[in-house]
Amino acid sequence: MIRRMYKRLTTSTARWWLLAGALLGAGALPCPECGAPMIFHFWPIAGMVLVVRALKKRHRQEQGSAGHYESKGERG
Secondary structure: OHHHHHHHHOOHHHHHHHHHHHHHHHHOOEOOOOOOEOHHHHHHHHHHHHHHHHHHHHHHHHHHHHHHHHHHOOOO
16 A cells, blocks of 8 residues: 555656645745745745746657657658
């Protein structure tokens, strides 16, 4: 049973939900320097990371689909 739960938690979707929950939880803490919620400090960085990941994923998909057509001798 524990192995099944571990397998579910290590899947991609569950991992992102856990990460989002951790970010929201940590974001509620006050900044030691200015007192503002920490979420104001790290969400802009997290947003940039998400954009870069999405662009890399799109690039990989485009490269993969181009290689697929070339291997069959078709042009798309």
